[in-house]
Amino acid sequence: MAAIIEIENLSKQYRGGTKALNDVSLTIEEGEIIALLGPNGAGKTTLISIICGLVVPTGGAVRVGGHDIATDWRAARRLIGLVPQEIALEPFETVMNSVRFTRGLYGEGSDDAWIGQVLRSLALWDKRDTPTKELSGGMKRRVLIAKALAHRPKVLFLDEPTAGVDVALRREMWQVVEQLRRDGVTIILTTHYLEEAEEMADRIGVIDRGRLLLIKPTAELMGEFGKKTLTIELDTPLSQIPPELEGRELRLSADGRALSYDYDTRAERTGIARLIGDLARAGVTVRDVSTRQSNLEEVFMSLVSEPQHEEETA
Numbered sequence: 001m002a003a004i005i006e007i008e009n010l011s012k013q014y015r016g017g018t019k020a021l022n023d024v025s026l027t028i029e030e031g032e033i034i035a036l037l038g039p040n041g042a043g044k045t046t047l048i049s050i051i052c053g054l055v056v057p058t059g060g061a062v063r064v065g066g067h068d069i070a071t072d073w074r075a076a077r078r079l080i081g082l083v084p085q086e087i088a089l090e091p092f093e094t095v096m097n098s099v100r101f102t103r104g105l106y107g108e109g110s111d112d113a114w115i116g117q118v119l120r121s122l123a124l125w126d127k128r129d130t131p132t133k134e135l136s137g138g139m140k141r142r143v144l145i146a147k148a149l150a151h152r153p154k155v156l157f158l159d160e161p162t163a164g165v166d167v168a169l170r171r172e173m174w175q176v177v178e179q180l181r182r183d184g185v186t187i188i189l190t191t192h193y194l195e196e197a198e199e200m201a202d203r204i205g206v207i208d209r210g211r212l213l214l215i216k217p218t219a220e221l222m223g224e225f226g227k228k229t230l231t232i233e234l235d236t237p238l239s240q241i242p243p244e245l246e247g248r249e250l251r252l253s254a255d256g257r258a259l260s261y262d263y264d265t266r267a268e269r270t271g272i273a274r275l276i277g278d279l280a281r282a283g284v285t286v287r288d289v290s291t292r293q294s295n296l297e298e299v300f301m302s303l304v305s306e307p308q309h310e311e312e313t314a
């Protein structure tokens with residue numbers, strides 16, 4: 001696969017002194033879905049805005065499809081579609097015309113066949129002659145995506161695509177992204193929702209205070225940080241952990257009915273087999289066992305420990 005976006009040592013310091021991005025490097029392959037995850041003010045929107053040519057970086061370089069965004073910005077921008085966070089549509093214009101108009105902004109001639117294809121893939125074809133003000137919230141968001149796709153970009157940026165929407169609408173957006181993936185569009189989305197990143201992305205990047213803390217395949221990230229907890233339900237409650245089991249870092253529940261044990265899924269030996277043997281030797285009979293994988297929320301919290309300080313400039 002070829003690199004579609006190459007970000008090298010990118011930095012941005014705003015005039016007030018805020019260092020929004022600090023030496024960020026990242027290569028994105030064609031066809032990938034990348035989720036950028038981070039708390040408020042982490043620098044996600046700044047990063048997207050620089051790639052889209054809306055904010056000028058103070059250091060580093062970005063190439064889109066091999067075109068430098070500073071020296072060859074017109075070619076770079078043509079490859080990019082941006083779906084903004086806020087819904088801003090011309091209320092009395094029809095869906096079809098809104099999307100047509102966007103093509104014009106990119107200096108592209110009309111191509112109703114392509115727009116028809118986009119509207120169909122976003123399930124908006126039946127609404128093509130409807131004024132945008134008559135659409136539901138979910139449809140309006142899809143029109144924003146259609147507008148961003150009007151000039152056939154290779155890369156689509158979705159800035160918090162499901163911020164403030166309900167669960168049903170969020171699922172609908174996920175399906176739209178899945179469809180775009182099948183169409184071969186490279187997608188970079190920002191989100192606060194860990195579940196969303198986990199659900200959609202091939203790779204997840206965690207940004208905090210302007211730094212890209214990590215970027216890893218979603219499954220690898222989950223596996224690497226994913227500690228599992230084994231919970232052992234007991235037949236007879238215990239008042240304390242038996243001496244034979246001391247030193248095993250077990251926790252006894254308050255009611256004495258369950259023992260829990262954390263283990264690393266990557267470790268060569270998880271220690272589970274020995275633990276079960278030791279339990280039997282200590283005369284503890286087991287009623288049931290269950291395991292629970294830590295989720296991305298926990299992974300995230302372990303990476304991003306301190307709250308963001310707005311005034312921080314270092």
Ligand SMILES: Nc1ncnc2c1ncn2[C@@H]1O[C@H](COP(=O)(O)OP(=O)(O)OP(=O)(O)O)[C@@H](O)[C@H]1O
Pocket residue numbers: 014015016018019020038039040041042043044045046047310
């Ligand atoms: N135009 C600007 N002028 C000055 N500072 C700015 C400007 N835009 C953003 N910042 C600051 O840069 C930092 C990064 O902001 P950015 O919007 O990139 O974060 P974000 O990760 O997108 O946050 P959110 O999740 O809240 O959208 C913040 O401290 C923010 O206050």
